[in-house]
Amino acid sequence: MSESNNNAGRTGETLLETKNITLSFGGVKALTDISFDVKEGEIRAIIGPNGAGKSSMLNVISGFYHPQQGEVWFRGEKRGPMKPYEVARQGVARTFQNIALFKGMSTLDNLMTGRMTKMHTNIFWQAIWKGPAEREELEHRERVEEIIDFLGIQSIRKTPVGRLPYGMQKRVELGRALAADAKLLLLDEPMAGMNQEEKEDMCRFILDMNDEFGTTIALIEHDIGVVMDLSDRVVVLDYGCKLADGVPDVVRNDQAVIDAYLGVSHES
Amino acid sequence: MLYREAGDFKTSYAADQQTFPLKLDRWFVWGVLAFAFLVVPFFINDYWEKSVLLPFLVWSMAALGLNILTGYCGQLSLGTGGFMAVGAYASYKLMVAFPELNMFVVVITSGLITAMVGIGFGLPSLRIKGFYLAVATLAAQFFLVWLFNKVPWFYNYSASGQISAPERTVFGVAVTGAAAPSWATYLFCLVLVVVFAYVARNLTRGRLGRSWMAIRDMDIAAEIIGVSPLKAKLSAFAISSFYIGMSGAMLFAVYLGSAEPTEAFGIDKSFLVLFMVIVGGLGSILGSFLGAAFLILFPVLMKNIMVGGFGWPADLAAHLELVFIGGLIMLFLVVEPHGLAQFWRITKEKLRLWPFPH
Numbered sequence: 213m214s215e216s217n218n219n220a221g222r223t224g225e226t227l228l229e230t231k232n233i234t235l236s237f238g239g240v241k242a243l244t245d246i247s248f249d250v251k252e253g254e255i256r257a258i259i260g261p262n263g264a265g266k267s268s269m270l271n272v273i274s275g276f277y278h279p280q281q282g283e284v285w286f287r288g289e290k291r292g293p294m295k296p297y298e299v300a301r302q303g304v305a306r307t308f309q310n311i312a313l314f315k316g317m318s319t320l321d322n323l324m325t326g327r328m329t330k331m332h333t334n335i336f337w338q339a340i341w342k343g344p345a346e347r348e349e350l351e352h353r354e355r356v357e358e359i360i361d362f363l364g365i366q367s368i369r370k371t372p373v374g375r376l377p378y379g380m381q382k383r384v385e386l387g388r389a390l391a392a393d394a395k396l397l398l399l400d401e402p403m404a405g406m407n408q409e410e411k412e413d414m415c416r417f418i419l420d421m422n423d424e425f426g427t428t429i430a431l432i433e434h435d436i437g438v439v440m441d442l443s444d445r446v447v448v449l450d451y452g453c454k455l456a457d458g459v460p461d462v463v464r465n466d467q468a469v470i471d472a473y474l475g476v477s478h479e480s
Numbered sequence: 481m482l483y484r485e486a487g488d489f490k491t492s493y494a495a496d497q498q499t500f501p502l503k504l505d506r507w508f509v510w511g512v513l514a515f516a517f518l519v520v521p522f523f524i525n526d527y528w529e530k531s532v533l534l535p536f537l538v539w540s541m542a543a544l545g546l547n548i549l550t551g552y553c554g555q556l557s558l559g560t561g562g563f564m565a566v567g568a569y570a571s572y573k574l575m576v577a578f579p580e581l582n583m584f585v586v587v588i589t590s591g592l593i594t595a596m597v598g599i600g601f602g603l604p605s606l607r608i609k610g611f612y613l614a615v616a617t618l619a620a621q622f623f624l625v626w627l628f629n630k631v632p633w634f635y636n637y638s639a640s641g642q643i644s645a646p647e648r649t650v651f652g653v654a655v656t657g658a659a660a661p662s663w664a665t666y667l668f669c670l671v672l673v674v675v676f677a678y679v680a681r682n683l684t685r686g687r688l689g690r691s692w693m694a695i696r697d698m699d700i701a702a703e704i705i706g707v708s709p710l711k712a713k714l715s716a717f718a719i720s721s722f723y724i725g726m727s728g729a730m731l732f733a734v735y736l737g738s739a740e741p742t743e744a745f746g747i748d749k750s751f752l753v754l755f756m757v758i759v760g761g762l763g764s765i766l767g768s769f770l771g772a773a774f775l776i777l778f779p780v781l782m783k784n785i786m787v788g789g790f791g792w793p794a795d796l797a798a799h800l801e802l803v804f805i806g807g808l809i810m811l812f813l814v815v816e817p818h819g820l821a822q823f824w825r826i827t828k829e830k831l832r833l834w835p836f837p838h
Binding site for chain 1: 493494497679682683685686687688690691693694696697698700701702703704705706707708709715719763
């Protein structure tokens with residue numbers, strides 16, 4: 213609990229703001245009039261029961277879905293309809309609920325791919341390799357090695373990620389998102405399917421990322437204990453509508469949230 | 481412990497990410513290159529040139545090209561034969577229009593022209609994937625061959641509808657035409673293949689190669705990390721077609737000398753190159769060479785053994801050859817679905833541990 217109170221002091225300006233987002237697939241309304249913001253330097257959680265529209269929300273932010281109504285503001289500017297790779301170039305990185313690593317590539321190559329938006333040498337220099345292409349490669353390799361150190365995955369540097377166990381793959385995926393040095397990091401259930409120890413490690417990484425690199429994080433998570441401990445502010449969705457928004461203590465005691473999500477029955 | 485990295489320490493990232501991390505490998509590769517450049521040209525004869533070395537080099541180039549597209553970027557293509565035809569006809573038109581042009585320039589320009597055509601036929605890949613893309617590229621194969629048959633401008637209105645390569649030179653030495661010496665044609669192709677194999681390696685290990693592999697392995701994640709699918713796929717089509725176009729130009733101008741599109745660049749050539757890439761190893765530069773060697777050199781070896789060694793009739797040998805090659809392809813794919821390159825990788829791992837099993 214003390215973590216979230218400490219963090220409150222150093223959150224800065226609004227980094228991302230969604231205004232009145234409405235998204236529907238045919239007759240199904242996935243999101244209805246959702247507005248919330250993410251402030252620089254904070255850890256923002258999005259929670260809600262299955263099918264509440266959490267992942268749809270992330271998909272809207274990262275440009276996979278284009279909402280019928282509403283606006284997304286990023287770093288004080290309104291964002292037009294964007295392709296996901298354009299969103300990535302603006303400085304948004306994310307991980308997926310089911311791991312989406314490049315299975316044929318090594319851990320190192322996966323992380324280097326994370327730095328794609330920062331690499332610029334043209335094809336002719338790359339064909340020659342010696343010179344600018346190699347210099348750039350080595351420059352980015354150093355940053356990637358820092359992340360490898362940070363995540364403690366030195367031993368699997370050259371292993372194809374398809375061969376790694378699940379928890380390690382999750383960690384590599386986090387590393388790939390981290391390698392982008394993004395302004396905003398979206399984590400879609402970073403702890404799904406992990407055991408207690410792996411969860412603790414992951415929490416530590418998320419907090420350290422936030423502390424050391426100052427990364428702003430928006431995460432979806434089902435483990436309510438984790439969410440309440442990690443996050444500075446929580447937004448709760450249910451059936452595509454926003455139920456509550458605020459610091460964990462307030463959200464925890466909100467009757468609507470308790471009814472919808474936290475598992476206390478209506479009768480009590 | 482025959483083949484090991486113990487004692488071969490890396491102290492910089494540059495040393496860590498070199499192509500051949502082991503000293504033994506580096507020596508071996510330099511040795512092979514020195515042999516190919518300094519020894520073979522003095523002993524090459526017409527038979528070795530025409531039956532073994534030239535076809536191997538030309539088809540290696542084609543396999544490299546297709547491997548970039550299919551192995552690295554994951555886009556299945558059956559248009560290889562058609563793209564080789566583009567390279568061949570481009571080189572023909574260039575050779576006729578600019579007789580004093582250096583053949584290296586002709587071949588590379590033919591590659592560039594093919595790259596343009598490749599981008600055009602690569603456009604469907606932005607919408608369709610997998611087998612459906614293969615069918616779309618099949619259209620390229622049939623359309624291009626039809627085009628070169630139908631439009632007389634491409635074969636300069638020759639009565640036979642064939643194109644034949646006039647004698648052209650590199651620094652005063654003839655490399656095309658009937659009078660070109662064996663060592664010259666061999667060295668010409670060798671230089672192109674070695675240089676562009678190095679280029680392929682560089683492209684695939686850097687930013688561009690990773691964007692291709694990202695698209696191949698998980699296109700959604702690739703996009704989220706900042707890879708533009710349009711750029712990645714079209715650049716793969718362009719560079720792949722560039723290589724295939726060069727191989728087509730080499731095949732026609734240096735190796736065959738004359739060509740007729742239906743026969744020389746038919747659909748069977750598309751399949752041949754695809755099989756090379758699959759048997760050799762998708763997503764491996766070495767695999768392209770191994771696949772080409774297997775499908776080009778092995779039949780020659782079998783023929784020599786059966787006709788030359790056992791004295792069997794040539795037609796029987798030709799048929800048995802097909803049976804054997806087909807059987808071996810199946811065997812390889814059952815034993816090691818990832819191709820000969822993976823087989824070699826596993827062998828290396830085993831050698832490193834030898835004599836211990838684990």
